[in-house]
Amino acid sequence: METSWARLKAHELRDLAARDAVVILPVASIEQHGPHLPVMTDTRIGEEMARRAAEKAWPKRPTIWTPVMWAGLSEHHMAFGGTLTLTPATFRAVVVDLIEAITRAGFRHILISNSHGGNIVPCKQILDEISPRIAATVVFATYATEAGAKFGKPLEDQPNIMHACEAETSMMMVCAPDTVDDSDLAAHNVPFGNGPDFLSAGKAAYRWRPLAHATPNGVLGMPEKATPEKGEALLEIGSQALADLITDPETWAPVQDLRGQGTGGVPFGDRR
Numbered sequence: 048m049e050t051s052w053a054r055l056k057a058h059e060l061r062d063l064a065a066r067d068a069v070v071i072l073p074v075a076s077i078e079q080h081g082p083h084l085p086v087m088t089d090t091r092i093g094e095e096m097a098r099r100a101a102e103k104a105w106p107k108r109p110t111i112w113t114p115v116m117w118a119g120l121s122e123h124h125m126a127f128g129g130t131l132t133l134t135p136a137t138f139r140a141v142v143v144d145l146i147e148a149i150t151r152a153g154f155r156h157i158l159i160s161n162s163h164g165g166n167i168v169p170c171k172q173i174l175d176e177i178s179p180r181i182a183a184t185v186v187f188a189t190y191a192t193e194a195g196a197k198f199g200k201p202l203e204d205q206p207n208i209m210h211a212c213e214a215e216t217s218m219m220m221v222c223a224p225d226t227v228d229d230s231d232l233a234a235h236n237v238p239f240g241n242g243p244d245f246l247s248a249g250k251a252a253y254r255w256r257p258l259a260h261a262t263p264n265g266v267l268g269m270p271e272k273a274t275p276e277k278g279e280a281l282l283e284i285g286s287q288a289l290a291d292l293i294t295d296p297e298t299w300a301p302v303q304d305l306r307g308q309g310t311g312g313v314p315f316g317d318r319r
């Protein structure tokens with residue numbers, strides 16, 4: 048089984064489109080991840096999640112993954128250096144073009160698999176915009192939130208993903224151990240028990256702020272608590288959640304048309 052779009056030949060991809068394979072389009076970032084993790088952290092984790100999810104889903108449904116779109120929306124990290132961000136308009140244009148190219152290659156079910164918090168709002172907005180206009184179903188997921196409470200089980204100090212934290216450090220100890228500086232992880236701890244709420248104000252209001260508002264070193268969480276065993280468990284939990292999403296027929300089920308007598312007449316189209 049070869050699940051990497053980039054490693055397949057064109058005729059093999061035509062065959063997979065004819066078999067109605069699912070395509071995972073991973074979106075990530077290149078951004079600072081504290082003093083101990085490389086800037087590729089979200090990109091490397093995103094690739095690993097996509098590959099494992101495709102391999103888990105394959106027995107039920109052929110699934111492949113494209114190269115990770117490594118340039119994401121990371122303006123809030125820029126002040127720490129090492130960060131390469133797009134502007135929202137560019138990000139939108141690239142994601143829309145890639146979705147259209149995947150659709151033109153014959154695929155009808157696309158999962159945008161995200162591994163970076165800053166991409167969540169714009170990706171949902173892109174789906175809102177393009178879904179009524181394309182003959183494909185596009186679903187968006189972030190591995191840690193798709194896994195939900197399960198993702199917190201191996202973790203001691205946080206309920207879910209934070210930043211350069213117990214979880215991301217653990218996963219990078221598995222994905223790219225030579226890039227993790229574990230010489231003094233305790234020195235980089237930034238206790239942050241309430242999750243990344245630096246983008247809030249009042250009771251339920253939103254306010255943009257840079258990450259430097261919440262952390263002195265670019266970390267949110269306790270990298271000291273990281274272990275490779277936790278990392279392997281988290282990679283399995285996150286990728287299984289994505290595989291379950293991919294293989295659930297409800298994920299791709301046609302849109303219902305519940306219009307009753309007297310409310311029809313406007314073309315509903317063939318939206319899937």
Ligand SMILES: [Zn+2]
Nearest residue numbers: 088089211215
């Ligand atoms: Zn990250």
